[in-house]
Amino acid sequence: GAGVSQSPSNKVTEKGKDVELRCDPISGHTALYWYRQSLGQGLEFLIYFQGNSAPDKSGLPSDRFSAERTGGSVSTLTIQRTQQEDSAVYLCASSHGAGGTEAFFGQGTRLTVV
Amino acid sequence: GENVEQHPSTLSVQEGDSAVIKCTYSDSASNYFPWYKQELGKRPQLIIDIRSNVGEKKDQRIAVTLNKTAKHFSLHITETQPEDSAVYFCAAPIFQKLVFGTGTRLLVSP
Numbered sequence: 001g002a003g004v005s006q007s008p009s010n011k012v013t014e015k016g017k018d019v020e021l022r023c024d025p026i027s028g029h030t031a032l033y034w035y036r037q038s039l040g041q042g043l044e045f046l047i048y049f050q051g052n053s054a055p056d057k058s059g060l061p062s063d064r065f066s067a068e069r070t071g072g073s074v075s076t077l078t079i080q081r082t083q084q085e086d087s088a089v090y091l092c093a094s095s096h097g098a099g100g101t102e103a104f105f106g107q108g109t110r111l112t113v114v
Numbered sequence: 115g116e117n118v119e120q121h122p123s124t125l126s127v128q129e130g131d132s133a134v135i136k137c138t139y140s141d142s143a144s145n146y147f148p149w150y151k152q153e154l155g156k157r158p159q160l161i162i163d164i165r166s167n168v169g170e171k172k173d174q175r176i177a178v179t180l181n182k183t184a185k186h187f188s189l190h191i192t193e194t195q196p197e198d199s200a201v202y203f204c205a206a207p208i209f210q211k212l213v214f215g216t217g218t219r220l221l222v223s224p
Contacts, residue, residue, distance in 0.1 A: 035214075041217075042203070042214070042217040045213070050210070091157065098207065099144075099206075099213075100146040100210075103205075106157065
């Protein structure tokens with residue numbers, strides 16, 4: 001595709017349910033990031049994948065959060081037993097190489113936990 | 115530590131004035147410094163970037179300056195217009211991971 005694609009665009013889920021958010025990065029981009037953005041707030045780093053290296057999970061807020069990146073391409077962010085405070089926009093970004101190149105963002109997934 | 119500090123958090127200016135946003139970074143090996151603009155309800159998008167081999171870069175009304183010795187860089191917007199109102203994020207690679215500043219909400223009043 002031409003850009004970073006995220007799905008779904010919007011997700012409403014009941015408290016306690018699990019959700020999966022998907023990110024399709026730009027083809028050939030080896031770096032992939034997940035961020036969380038609460039209303040009116042900044043970009044909270046969650047996790048970073050770079051090539052075949054072990055992911056940097058230092059930003060995951062709790063063990064309810066996990067992410068995978070299969071085949072160096074598509075990534076899935078999973079939130080288990082969702083809580084109301086998980087409500088936010090989840091943004092994915094990819095770049096060609098490590099941190100020294102432009103990161104392109106997807107349109108985000110707006111998660112609402114009711 | 116792995117951080118990029120950004121100031122101010124909010125900035126209000128009159129149309130036509132200049133706006134300056136400043137960032138500092140911790141990794142002396144950082145060599146790439148992008149600025150992103152995020153309009154309400156939209157994704158962040160790159161507006162300008164600079165590499166460590168130059169001290170300043172301009173693109174029409176926006177410019178970025180870099181001081182590698184002091185480890186800080188700044189975004190300058192001249193002749194601000196209402197459509198410049200947005201949140202601006204700086205970023206720098208810290209240990210090869212792109213780390214974002216906390217953002218500056220710029221409001222340009224007509």
